[in-house]
Amino acid sequence: MRILIAAMQPLLRQMIESAISAEPDMDIAGPIETNESICAAAERLHADVLIAGPGAKHQAVQLLRELPELKVFTISGDGRWATHYELRLSQDILADVSLSRLVSAVRDAVVQANDVVGSS
Amino acid sequence: MTLLSQGPSQEPASRKEKSSLGLSRRAAFPNSFGRGNRAMEPRKSNHGSTDMFLTASLEHLDYLDALARQLCADVVITSKSDAFSKMMKETLQLSRPILFVMGANGRQVAQYALLLDQTTVENLCLSNLVDAVRAAAKARNQSIMENKEVDHVG
Numbered sequence: 722m723r724i725l726i727a728a729m730q731p732l733l734r735q736m737i738e739s740a741i742s743a744e745p746d747m748d749i750a751g752p753i754e755t756n757e758s759i760c761a762a763a764e765r766l767h768a769d770v771l772i773a774g775p776g777a778k779h780q781a782v783q784l785l786r787e788l789p790e791l792k793v794f795t796i797s798g799d800g801r802w803a804t805h806y807e808l809r810l811s812q813d814i815l816a817d818v819s820l821s822r823l824v825s826a827v828r829d830a831v832v833q834a835n836d837v838v839g840s841s
Numbered sequence: 842m843t844l845l846s847q848g849p850s851q852e853p854a855s856r857k858e859k860s861s862l863g864l865s866r867r868a869a870f871p872n873s874f875g876r877g878n879r880a881m882e883p884r885k886s887n888h889g890s891t892d893m894f895l896t897a898s899l900e901h902l903d904y905l906d907a908l909a910r911q912l913c914a915d916v917v918i919t920s921k922s923d924a925f926s927k928m929m930k931e932t933l934q935l936s937r938p939i940l941f942v943m944g945a946n947g948r949q950v951a952q953y954a955l956l957l958d959q960t961t962v963e964n965l966c967l968s969n970l971v972d973a974v975r976a977a978a979k980a981r982n983q984s985i986m987e988n989k990e991v992d993h994v995g
Contacts, residue, residue, distance in 0.1 A: 741971065790981055792978060794970070794973065803973065807958050809956055812952070814951055815952060818948055818949065823941070826950070826952060828893070
């Protein structure tokens, strides 16, 4: 498992890196190069998981749009909680579909997807 | 919103006409890549939806994912059941489009989408962060394996 750590206070970063490095099944990916975006680094380094500071919260959805398989954790500023963002496959079966209902379902699905992106 | 339909197309590629859904159909194969196709405005119609239009119709699934990307499709509608494995294997590279697979009888539709899921780990300590990261990475790898298996079945 390749873990990328980014945009985090040095002390917290050091602690997390130490904990990750102690795990035999995990590797620290990196470093991120100068002027390289988190997304570009995650892609280049084939990261499975990104752990980032609270500032990356607003980038999480954009990151997942670019790299939908990535798992993203953001750590709060006080280090007391983390938020895990991921994309999950959802399946709905629509029975007895008429053309108008299909059009309505298409519209609802796109509006819902836009709401998720817009509200993040 | 932009729709990409998969199935036999009866009309010439350059011809615009109403589809059976009452949507404005445009068989469009833009000559440039990227998201520029967003600028294409839906045409108003008397009895169709004015906020949707069809961008293309494909004979084969081979280029479905590539064309969906190129046309910035929000939604793909198909009657091919193997479109699921084809799209989801590659659509995991995309957060969109949403995929609608119509059943053979035309009355049942399966809707697939990737939705954002957000969970909070409270009372964080290094050990439970490591556990959560491991679980997430395993779920990711499991998801990739499952999609490969689906592909083999298809």
